[in-house]
Amino acid sequence: MTSAHHDHHGSDGHAGHSHGVSADADRRWLAIALTLITTFMAAEVVIGILAQSLALISDAAHMLTDAVSIVLALIAMRLAARPARGGFTYGLKRAEILSAQANGLTLLLLGAWLAYEAVRRLIDPPEVEGGLVFGTALAGIVVNIAAAWCISKANRSSLNVEGAYQHILNDLFAFIGTAIAGLIVLLTGFARADAIATLVVVALMFKAGYGLVRESGRIFLEAAPAHLDPDDIGDQLVAHPSVSEVHDLHVWTITSGQPALSAHILVEPVADCHTVRRDLEKILQSDHEITHTTLQVDHTPAEVLEVRTGAAYGDGSHCEAPHGPVHRDEPHAH
Structure with a gap:
């Protein structure tokens, strides 16, 4: 980002960051978060299938979009850093907005599929292994806190990095919901709690997805920034x-x-x-x-x-x- 780029997130403890530290540091923090997320996500899919838990699978799907959002952020950073040349008089700075839009759309589409599956399971709930769900969700909370901390060290005034950060915060709330659902299944045997937790995750996915699509859409349609009249x-x-x-x-x-x-x-x-x-x-x-x-x-x-x-x-x-x-x-x- 240029020196004229103001960091609006100074309260996050990295106010000096966007001006003093290179984009390489951003990339390093994002890469650490990406490694954490992809490793845990792979394990979670396997456990979700074994535990017959849609809530865990929906969390993993949400984590997949987290991982995609970070990969897109990394690619977009590289593209946006290229100098302006030829017909691209602004360089490729809009690459990050394309990335944010792709991000929002994946959240909306995955959310729609999970909502359909959750409703199906509310009608006919399968047996869910509550203990496995609870344990995995607790581990997920720890992984998400670590990943969110890594991303908060990167420059969040980029819509792209902010998109990745919002994904992971949403995921944190989703894991808390899944942990509660796992505990309910474990203590009461109420299997539908799993599908209800999935619907909570879906609501969070829709909220985050809509926000990203709306923001990136405004930029593509050349609308004035929301705070300027x-x-x-x-x-x-x-x-x-x-x-x-x-x-x-x-x-x-x-x-x-x-x-x-x-x-x-x-x-x-x-x-x-x-x-x-x-x-x-x-x-x-x-x-x-x-x-x-x-x-x-x-x-x-x-x-x-x-x-x-x-x-x-x-x-x-x-x-x-x-x-x-x-x-x-x-x-x-x-």
């Missing part, structure tokens, strides 16, 4: 004493934590374009943390000052079809 930004820019109009204002996200903005700014005929541009860039950086800006600053044509009608200009001498709303400094209108 382009209309408010336009109003704030046009409030500058020398600015008479702002149009063609676009705010989008290149990749996690890297918002970008472009706009066409019209200033009063007597104003200094360069000074105004610097002022506006400072406002965008200090108030909205947008450091990647492209501002086209022009003097307001005389005919526009005389006749201000509609969004486009009467004689077509300016932008023929501005995108989005036009922000005007109303006191200057005639």
